[in-house]
Amino acid sequence: MTTTATRASSPGSQPADPMVPRRYVITHVRQDTRDTFTLLLDPADGGPPLDFAAGQFTMLHAFGVGEVPISISGDPASPAPLEHTIRNVGAVTRALVEAAPGTEIGVRGPFGTSWDADDAVGHDVVFVTGGIGLAPLRPAILDVLRNRDAYGKVLLLYGSRTPDDILYGHEMHRWADLDGVNLQMTVDNAPYGYKGKVGFVTELVARAGFDPRNAFAFVCGPEVMMRSAATALNARGVPKPKIRLSMERSMKCGVGLCGHCQLRELFVCVDGPVLDFARLEPLMNVREL
Ligand SMILES: Cc1cc2nc3c(=O)[nH]c(=O)nc-3n(C[C@H](O)[C@H](O)[C@H](O)COP(=O)(O)OP(=O)(O)OC[C@H]3O[C@@H](n4cnc5c(N)ncnc54)[C@H](O)[C@@H]3O)c2cc1C
Ligand code: FES
Structure with a gap:
């Protein structure tokens, strides 16, 4: 098992020059x-x-x-x-x-690097995401569900600003109904009479039903939400190397040449975007250039 997300290979269809679209x-x-x-x-x-x-x-x-x-x-x-x-x-x-x-x-x-969900085989898997952060996580969720029996519990904790901002709503419910995903959703703000949970997604982490000593977490959303979710997961006992996050930084070249995405010693476009919390935690307060 690796302890940090690895750079994914991309065989086949990529043009020889990565700068040529x-x-x-x-x-x-x-x-x-x-x-x-x-x-x-x-x-x-x-x-x-x-x-x-x-x-x-x-x-x-x-x-x-x-x-x-x-x-x-x-x-x-x-x-x-x-x-x-x-x-x-x-x-x-x-x-x-x-x-x-x-x-x-x-x-x-x-x-960039990948979520490498294979590293979580044999673990409970906790996806924590907010808003459009579900989009970069969807391929990892599909990887896990394709091999569902290889994992323990699978939880999806999802937050959005309002009920109208919920992304892939039908698909999330299908994962819950057909694939045994423990889906917990919350919204920051709701209209009068809304029957679902209201609050921040990070608040769901403390009570979610998984074994923190044997869990792997994948987190994607706004940076402040990721930091708070990763801190809450770690406080429950999930080791930092088993908490992966996807970082966003301003990018121009995407291949480690221009420096736009630099985060101290990292170039997020090639060393990330997926990195583990052990590596990212000290860098998450560094402002973008
Ligand atoms: C690795 C990576 C993966 C991404 N994946 C997705 C994705 O799957 N779907 C998606 O919609 N976006 C994604 N983004 C963000 C996306 O790249 C930006 O929203 C986009 O560059 C904005 O460009 P623009 O010209 O439309 O807006 P701009 O004119 O550049 O910006 C408009 C507004 O959006 C804000 N903004 C710009 N970039 C970002 C950012 N990265 N995060 C938050 N706010 C930003 C600006 O501050 C400004 O207020 C990703 C970014 C990275 C680095
Ligand atoms: S975007 Fe150019 S070095 Fe990362």
Whole structure:
């Protein structure tokens, strides 16, 4: 068993020069929430799909607008079409989610480390996530559920700002109903009469039913939420090397050349984005350059 997430290999379909985007066609755009959309992509050249590992990201290029890092949200075991779930927050993400089917975009990657859910075999598995953080975790959840019997309890603790911001709601309930996932959801704010839990997702960690001495945790969301969730998991007894987080930093090259994503001695694009809490904890207060 490794104690930290490892750099994933990407055999096959990656162009020789990682700075050269491969052209993809948007085949479908699905609206998930008010501001979040999932894009399905096929290679424009009709070539092989992109092999990737859960947790890796690509650089998506909206021609004439710019390029942004976005995690792959699809199933690593069936990589076609290529899936990305994107929140519309600015110029490039807006151009991507507003592109019509048939539009070509550029894709570089896949880049970065993976969740490596295999390391959690034999453990209880706790996914803690908030908002769109579920998108980068979805491939790891699918990896675990594909091999469900190899794991102990599987818990998914999910928080969103409001009930309308819940991502992949139907799919989460399917995982709970068909795959024995212990799903616990909460929202920060709810309208009058809402029957579900209200509060921060990190508050669910203290009471969740798992064996902390034999648990592995995967955490993805805003940095303040990840820090608080990882601290709560560790306080319950989950060892820091068994708590993995996915870091976000401003990125330009994605391949360790430009330094935009530097976090003290780490380049998040190649040393991350998935890193364990033992390594990340001292760095999580370092501001972005
Ligand atoms: C490894 C990695 C994986 C990512 N995966 C996803 C994903 O799966 N889905 C997704 O929607 N986004 C993801 N992001 C974030 C995404 O890259 C940014 O939202 C995007 O770069 C914003 O670009 P923009 O031009 O649309 O907006 P900008 O004009 O650059 O920014 C608009 C606003 O969003 C804020 N912002 C910019 N970048 C981020 C960020 N990284 N986190 C939080 N706020 C930000 C800015 O401060 C600004 O207020 C990921 C980032 C990284 C580093
Ligand atoms: S984005 Fe250029 S070094 Fe990481």
